[in-house]
Amino acid sequence: DAQRIRGIAVDTDVAKISVLGIPDRPGIAHGLFQPLADDSINIDVIVQNISHDGITDISFTVSRDDLTKTLELVEGASQSLGASDVLHFANLAKVSIVGTGIQSTPGVAARMFGALAEPSINIESITTSEIRITCLVHEDDAQRAAQALHQAFELDQPEE
Amino acid sequence: DAQRIRGIAVDTDVAKISVLGIPDRPGIAHGLFQPLADDSINIDVIVQNISHDGITDISFTVSRDDLTKTLELVEGASQSLGASDVLHFANLAKVSIVGTGIQSTPGVAARMFGALAEPSINIESITTSEIRITCLVHEDDAQRAAQALHQAFELDQPEE
Ligand SMILES: C[C@@H](O)[C@H](N)C(=O)O
Numbered sequence: 061d062a063q064r065i066r067g068i069a070v071d072t073d074v075a076k077i078s079v080l081g082i083p084d085r086p087g088i089a090h091g092l093f094q095p096l097a098d099d100s101i102n103i104d105v106i107v108q109n110i111s112h113d114g115i116t117d118i119s120f121t122v123s124r125d126d127l128t129k130t131l132e133l134v135e136g137a138s139q140s141l142g143a144s145d146v147l148h149f150a151n152l153a154k155v156s157i158v159g160t161g162i163q164s165t166p167g168v169a170a171r172m173f174g175a176l177a178e179p180s181i182n183i184e185s186i187t188t189s190e191i192r193i194t195c196l197v198h199e200d201d202a203q204r205a206a207q208a209l210h211q212a213f214e215l216d217q218p219e220e
Numbered sequence: 221d222a223q224r225i226r227g228i229a230v231d232t233d234v235a236k237i238s239v240l241g242i243p244d245r246p247g248i249a250h251g252l253f254q255p256l257a258d259d260s261i262n263i264d265v266i267v268q269n270i271s272h273d274g275i276t277d278i279s280f281t282v283s284r285d286d287l288t289k290t291l292e293l294v295e296g297a298s299q300s301l302g303a304s305d306v307l308h309f310a311n312l313a314k315v316s317i318v319g320t321g322i323q324s325t326p327g328v329a330a331r332m333f334g335a336l337a338e339p340s341i342n343i344e345s346i347t348t349s350e351i352r353i354t355c356l357v358h359e360d361d362a363q364r365a366a367q368a369l370h371q372a373f374e375l376d377q378p379e380e
Pocket residue numbers: 082083084085086087088089090108116341342343344
């Protein structure tokens with residue numbers, strides 16, 4: 061792919077739920093997300109990283125309107141799955157670079173992270189696909205992050 | 221978007237590096253990935269979840285050919301960034317569902333995780349975008365995972 065970043069997307073309608081200390085064995089992710097599917101809750105970003113001593117955390121985002129309902133469902137599921145805690149955050153925003161060839165071009169991720177590092181914006185979480193790198197940042201940093209990314213990728217108008 | 225899963229992608233040329241116990245403050249992700257960009261290393265999946273007591277882990281994948289070179293660069297960067305450890309895994313595979321409307325349709329993620337749970341395939345990590353959900357699984361599970369996902373999403377031919 062020719063590498064081209066088409067735009068920067070910012071979404072502040074983000075509520076993050078982190079289910080902590082969940083056992084890392086088959087069926088656990090399904091047990092957590094099936095009750096949300098049964099209740100027609102739209103899940104946006106999902107992040108799970110490496111486990112330690114057989115337990116890991118799963119974080120995911122929903123729209124802020126869905127936070128209360130989602131927490132009720134997750135509290136129940138988390139207990140039966142043996143999670144140690146459930147945290148939620150309604151002060152985050154999603155900033156993404158969107159384009160082609162992101163994964164096949166060295167330096168794209170570093171350029172994004174560098175653009176956020178320069179104005180001291182902290183990256184709360186990272187997920188990627190071949191067309192998109194998404195970071196969660198504090199909502200107060202969202203606009204500064206968007207400006208920094210527009211500059212770093214030499215884009216004109218803010219996309220959203 | 222109308223929700224339609226177009227295909228299942230499987231990639232076994234995956235080496236995962238996990239940098240553990242890295243400080244959660246601005247500039248750290250940049251410090252980790254810039255040396256890799258300077259050496260033209262292609263980064264595929266990047267995952268960072270919530271931090272605990274100010275530290276978190278960052279995992280990412282490269283092609284297996286790049287593992288040795290990447291580890292040399294990461295070891296140096298990790299020490300100067302204050303990470304506690306660097307682990308690597310060359311026995312994983314990436315399985316993804318690819319389509320449209322993934323984030324706007326409840327139940328897609330749960331269906332994927334359910335398809336992997338049924339044959340007891342463990343999910344090592346999860347990242348998402350609006351067109352793709354990617355899980356890392358043990359490479360020995362890759363084909364079974366692909367078959368289970370084709371069935372769960374009623375797709376005919378394996379895509380890759
Ligand atoms: C933690 C969770 O992802 C678990 N490994 C599973 O397969 O469901």
